Amino acid sequence: MTTILWLRRDLRVHDHPALDAARIGTDHLVPVFCFDDRLLHGRHASGPRTQFLLECLADLDRSLRARGSRLVIRHGRPEAEIAKLAAETKADAVHYTGDVGAFARDRDRRVEQALGIPVHEHPGLFAAENLEAIRTTDGNPYTTFTPFHRAWSGSPRRRPSGAPRALPPLPPGLAHGAIPELGDLGLHQEVEEPMRGGETVGRERLRRFVSDRAAAYEYARDLLAEDGASRLSPYLHFGCLSAREVEARVPSHEFRRQLGWRDFFAHVLLHFPGNAQSEHQARYRGTINWSRAEKAFEAWCEGRTGYPLVDAGMRQLRHEGWMHNRARLVVASFLTKDLGIDWRWGERWFMRLLLDGDEASNNGNWQWVASVGVDPRPPFRRLFNPARQQERFDPDGAYVRRYVPELRNGGAHRYPPPIVDHQVARQEALARYRVAASSG
Numbered sequence: 001m002t003t004i005l006w007l008r009r010d011l012r013v014h015d016h017p018a019l020d021a022a023r024i025g026t027d028h029l030v031p032v033f034c035f036d037d038r039l040l041h042g043r044h045a046s047g048p049r050t051q052f053l054l055e056c057l058a059d060l061d062r063s064l065r066a067r068g069s070r071l072v073i074r075h076g077r078p079e080a081e082i083a084k085l086a087a088e089t090k091a092d093a094v095h096y097t098g099d100v101g102a103f104a105r106d107r108d109r110r111v112e113q114a115l116g117i118p119v120h121e122h123p124g125l126f127a128a129e130n131l132e133a134i135r136t137t138d139g140n141p142y143t144t145f146t147p148f149h150r151a152w153s154g155s156p157r158r159r160p161s162g163a164p165r166a167l168p169p170l171p172p173g174l175a176h177g178a179i180p181e182l183g184d185l186g187l188h189q190e191v192e193e194p195m196r197g198g199e200t201v202g203r204e205r206l207r208r209f210v211s212d213r214a215a216a217y218e219y220a221r222d223l224l225a226e227d228g229a230s231r232l233s234p235y236l237h238f239g240c241l242s243a244r245e246v247e248a249r250v251p252s253h254e255f256r257r258q259l260g261w262r263d264f265f266a267h268v269l270l271h272f273p274g275n276a277q278s279e280h281q282a283r284y285r286g287t288i289n290w291s292r293a294e295k296a297f298e299a300w301c302e303g304r305t306g307y308p309l310v311d312a313g314m315r316q317l318r319h320e321g322w323m324h325n326r327a328r329l330v331v332a333s334f335l336t337k338d339l340g341i342d343w344r345w346g347e348r349w350f351m352r353l354l355l356d357g358d359e360a361s362n363n364g365n366w367q368w369v370a371s372v373g374v375d376p377r378p379p380f381r382r383l384f385n386p387a388r389q390q391e392r393f394d395p396d397g398a399y400v401r402r403y404v405p406e407l408r409n410g411g412a413h414r415y416p417p418p419i420v421d422h423q424v425a426r427q428e429a430l431a432r433y434r435v436a437a438s439s440g
């Protein structure tokens with residue numbers, strides 16, 4: 001018997017329901033990853049995130065080899081490549097971890113149709129076992145976080161499993177292919193100091209977070225200069241870490257609540273795939289008169305707005321491919337409210353550079369900050385004053401100086417003046433939403 005394990009963003013050997021199901025009772029196991037140009041070069045194309053992915057694959061290949069298996073690489077449309085591989089290996093079944101985005105779900109259906117052998121979908125990307133089953137008492141999906149969180153907290157969980165000690169070998173003679181270099185894929189690295197991808201690094205980071213910092217998380221998570229947050233997001237995005245295992249191991253209620261936000265936005269994208277393109281709130285669809293100021297957008301991207309906290313966040317993104325959550329909130333509010341620029345422009349820039357760039361979390365958070373998405377509040381509630389935010393969350397300026405060298409050693413004369421006046425921009429923003437809501 002031969003079984004295919006089709007890997008996508010579940011790049012680990014610990015707590016992996018699809019791997020655990022696929023390896024049992026089979027003579028040969030074929031763990032395959034298929035590069036798809038529609039993703040590599042699509043609207044979420046990203047050199048930094050793809051480089052991280054390549055490192056995850058190399059690490060996974062090492063873990064598989066240590067267990068008597070190895071990673072098989074293919075390149076092309078999965079509906080053709082997985083079907084070809086199944087024919088070539090005379091596979092009896094395919095196992096994979098289910099995902100929530102419209103592209104992924106449509107692709108998975110096509111692969112299933114092309115195969116003609118049993119195909120099994122498993123949980124494994126989220127903390128909750130089944131996001132689809134979490135419903136309001138009326139049977140609807142949730143669109144506000146607090147009641148979702150309550151239902152989610154009580155929803156079924158699996159007991160995390162360890163890594164298998166040994167795995168069935170590949171079928172003899174199967175061409176395994178090789179992990180390409182980033183340049184071979186037509187992409188290039190754009191950030192200087194990215195985190196390194198892979199389950200091994202991710203598990204070490206998790207271990208250190210649990211032992212050194214989890215106890216102080218609730219207090220330190222918002223302080224920009226402290227490394228109080230876990231920085232586990234890229235490892236969760238690619239499934240180097242199982243969200244369920246992370247949830248079970250981290251002894252912090254507040255941290256588990258953040259994993260709840262991750263599951264919430266995945267639940268929302270699953271039920272409202274149209275959010276990927278347009279505002280969740282119908283009254284704001286096509287009614288907000290967004291600015292098309294390219295120069296202001298460029299200043300935002302490059303961290304030259306004259307607002308130190310905004311610029312520090314944007315330069316951290318450019319430098320590391322990651323940004324502190326508090327800074328993400330402030331830069332997103334600044335782009336959509338102070339500059340009045342379409343949230344989709346910001347969403348796209350984040351997707352290009354973020355190692356953790358994730359369709360559900362990125363789209364959900366951008367819409368949330370832009371006040372057009374789920375979990376609605378009046379626009380002024382998510383309109384942050386960058387100077388006030390800096391006073392509260394970077395009181396001695398250490399974060400800002402780390403990323404904006406012009407502000408070190410009293411060198412402020414080389415730093416640009418603010419591109420907008422926050423108080424004026426704030427009034428204009430609130431007026432923009434009032435007009436849109438009354439016309440929509």
Ligand SMILES: Cc1cc2nc3c(=O)[nH]c(=O)nc-3n(C[C@H](O)[C@H](O)[C@H](O)COP(=O)(O)OP(=O)(O)OC[C@H]3O[C@@H](n4cnc5c(N)ncnc54)[C@H](O)[C@@H]3O)c2cc1C
Nearest residue numbers: 229230231232233258262325328332356357358361362365
């Ligand atoms: C405009 C904007 C865009 C964002 N885009 C993304 C994105 O593309 N991918 C992404 O993973 N997160 C995104 N976030 C959420 C959040 O900023 C990051 O998850 C967090 O900063 C990652 O750092 P951490 O791992 O140290 O988080 P921690 O504070 O240690 O939190 C632990 C984990 O909880 C999850 N989490 C925390 N906050 C959120 C949140 N608000 N929404 C969803 N999940 C959350 C993440 O998986 C994170 O790794 C975005 C937030 C904003 C405001």
